[in-house]
Amino acid sequence: MDLELRTVEGKGRKVLYVGGEIDAHTAPQLKDEIIPLTEEQETKVIVDLTNVNYIDSTGLGVFIGALKSAKNHNSKLELTGLNDRIKRLFSITGLDEVMNIDEDKREEAK
Amino acid sequence: MGIQSNVEVQTEWGIVSARQAGRNLAKEAGFSSVDQARIATAISELARNIYLYANNGEIIIEFLENENVSPPRRGIKITARDEGPGIDNIRNAMEDGYTTSGGLGAGLPGVKRLMDEFDIDSRSGVGTEITAIKWLR
Amino acid sequence: MADTFSSMQNQYKTILKKYIEDKNEVVLYQAQQFSKKILENQVSPEETVSFHLEAIDEFFPKLPEGVRDSFELLIEVMMGFGMAYREHQSLRDKQKELEAEINVAASMQQTLLPANIPEVESLDIGVISMPATKMSGDYYHFIKDENDCIGLAIADIIGKGIPAALCMSMIKYAMDSLPEQRLQPGALLENLNRVVERNVAANMFITMMYGSYDPRIHQFYYSGAGHEPGFYYNYAEDKFEELYAKGLALGIKRETKFREYHKRVEPGDFIVLLSDGVTECRTVDGFIEREEIISLIRKYQHMTAQEIVDKVFYELERLQHFQLKDDFSLIILRRKV
Numbered sequence: 001m002d003l004e005l006r007t008v009e010g011k012g013r014k015v016l017y018v019g020g021e022i023d024a025h026t027a028p029q030l031k032d033e034i035i036p037l038t039e040e041q042e043t044k045v046i047v048d049l050t051n052v053n054y055i056d057s058t059g060l061g062v063f064i065g066a067l068k069s070a071k072n073h074n075s076k077l078e079l080t081g082l083n084d085r086i087k088r089l090f091s092i093t094g095l096d097e098v099m100n101i102d103e104d105k106r107e108e109a110k
Numbered sequence: 111m112g113i114q115s116n117v118e119v120q121t122e123w124g125i126v127s128a129r130q131a132g133r134n135l136a137k138e139a140g141f142s143s144v145d146q147a148r149i150a151t152a153i154s155e156l157a158r159n160i161y162l163y164a165n166n167g168e169i170i171i172e173f174l175e176n177e178n179v180s181p182p183r184r185g186i187k188i189t190a191r192d193e194g195p196g197i198d199n200i201r202n203a204m205e206d207g208y209t210t211s212g213g214l215g216a217g218l219p220g221v222k223r224l225m226d227e228f229d230i231d232s233r234s235g236v237g238t239e240i241t242a243i244k245w246l247r
Numbered sequence: 248m249a250d251t252f253s254s255m256q257n258q259y260k261t262i263l264k265k266y267i268e269d270k271n272e273v274v275l276y277q278a279q280q281f282s283k284k285i286l287e288n289q290v291s292p293e294e295t296v297s298f299h300l301e302a303i304d305e306f307f308p309k310l311p312e313g314v315r316d317s318f319e320l321l322i323e324v325m326m327g328f329g330m331a332y333r334e335h336q337s338l339r340d341k342q343k344e345l346e347a348e349i350n351v352a353a354s355m356q357q358t359l360l361p362a363n364i365p366e367v368e369s370l371d372i373g374v375i376s377m378p379a380t381k382m383s384g385d386y387y388h389f390i391k392d393e394n395d396c397i398g399l400a401i402a403d404i405i406g407k408g409i410p411a412a413l414c415m416s417m418i419k420y421a422m423d424s425l426p427e428q429r430l431q432p433g434a435l436l437e438n439l440n441r442v443v444e445r446n447v448a449a450n451m452f453i454t455m456m457y458g459s460y461d462p463r464i465h466q467f468y469y470s471g472a473g474h475e476p477g478f479y480y481n482y483a484e485d486k487f488e489e490l491y492a493k494g495l496a497l498g499i500k501r502e503t504k505f506r507e508y509h510k511r512v513e514p515g516d517f518i519v520l521l522s523d524g525v526t527e528c529r530t531v532d533g534f535i536e537r538e539e540i541i542s543l544i545r546k547y548q549h550m551t552a553q554e555i556v557d558k559v560f561y562e563l564e565r566l567q568h569f570q571l572k573d574d575f576s577l578i579i580l581r582r583k584v
Binding site for chain 3: 142144145147148150151194206219223224
Binding site for chain 3: 047
């Protein structure tokens with residue numbers, strides 16, 4: 001199954017809308033899309049996961065790679081629209097402490 | 111060494127002529143109908159590669175007799191020679207599943223398995239020479 | 248081969264003769280058995296056609312004009328099948344070689360895991376670890392010091408199969424090289440994290456739970472690096488609690504601190520550590536929830552620790568129709584007295 005990926009560029013910020021399941025099969029697609037975004041200097045990359053219902057550990061790895069890449073290019077990475085299961089995954093792995101996760105967006109969307 | 115046939119392969123007719131020449135020689139040498147079909151198929155595949163990728167080349171079919179071994183061995187040797195673009199990565203071409211002549215051609219590994227001996231030499235931009243031998247059992 | 252070949256030809260002739268003389272199902276059944284033999288002896292399709300041609304040539308010397316020729320055409324048409332058949336054989340041989348190679352690697356990997364579970368009088372320990380494929384990305388580890396203190400670790404490497412397995416061997420050797428902090432979970436994870444961070448790709452990470460048990464005072468100390476929470480079973484209250492240690496997964500940030508937790512363990516209490524293959528088990532009906540794992544453990548909790556992990560594994564495997572989607576590990580450590 002393919003991921004839906006759509007990037008909307010604004011001034012100094014880019015929003016990547018993702019839809020589908022991020023697992024070992026689809027993670028490479030996400031990686032190819034997200035890493036170039038974080039490689040631009042001083043950009044804010046916002047990843048909207050409202051339409052993602054599942055992420056496995058390989059998918060999580062893509063976000064870690066993106067986080068490291070953003071740091072190396074003085075950019076910022078922010079995640080938004082996480083469902084409860086995904087939020088739990090980020091919390092258990094401790095990633096919520098090193099990653100910018102916007103808590104409120106999901107409730108607005110609901 | 112006895113009879114030898116050289117067939118130019120420029121058109122599909124060339125492929126047919128090469129097959130025919132191979133089959134005739136195989137029959138004369140005493141190969142079974144299955145082996146005749148195998149030799150013709152191997153020639154067909156090699157000729158098709160020339161036709162599709164090299165435009166210009168020839169198939170040489172010769173009768174072999176090796177009297178240095180006992181009992182003496184007889185067989186047929188096919189040489190496919192062209193001045194085409196050559197094969198960049200021979201190792202890839204010799205791998206199963208990699209078909210150089212599109213979906214239809216069984217490719218070189220198939221030819222190798224149809225015959226008893228197989229040798230390939232190819233240089234990028236210079237051309238390709240493939241020899242294959244089938245011994246009479 | 249040549250001998251077998253002509254004997255195959257004769258067998259075909261015999262079967263065909265019988266069938267022509269007396270058409271019946273028995274002979275057809277023999278023919279079906281013979282077709283298996285053809286595959287076993289690697290007789291190709293065009294050769295099979297030639298068996299037939301030679302046989303009818305012998306049985307019917309006066310074949311109508313053209314019948315013999317028609318078989319030559321059929322042989323030609325079968326050549327494509329013959330080539331595909333031989334390619335299939337060669338690919339199958341290659342696959343066998345590859346499998347043999349992986350089997351060797353898998354048994355090498357087994358030697359990285361502890362050969363046996365340490366024995367301590369007051370404790371009952373059970374462990375199971377099953378790879379989804381042949382190589383595992385789960386790692387577990389036990390150690391016992393001179394005071395009968397036990398150190399145990401469970402780790403899950405992102406992904407599965409060979410890449411995860413390669414990473415697992417790094418974890419094993421890194422842990423072996425850090426012996427002095429073995430029984431201090433926080434310090435151990437801190438050092439391990441530094442090694443991992445230096446040695447893995449940007450999108451790779453490892454989660455781990457490390458615990459140490461001191462049977463002299465029955466205290467369990469533990470720290471976690473982003474690992475799936477385990478369970479703690481309280482015998483007096485007959486209740487399962489979550490055993491969670493907050494901490495960042497290994498390989499993400501070079502300088503990371505890990506909080507150390509501790510718990511007093513009473514007789515009958517037990518600790519359950521698991522890899523996330525356990526709670527990320529997906530079935531057709533959705534995820535297997537943690538509550539379901541608890542009820543499975545409850546069902547078998549009267550048994551020994553090893554029996555519990557074996558039974559729970561079997562049931563989870565059955566729920567996934569015996570096709571594990573992820574590596575699976577489960578450890579139970581119970582205080583007996």
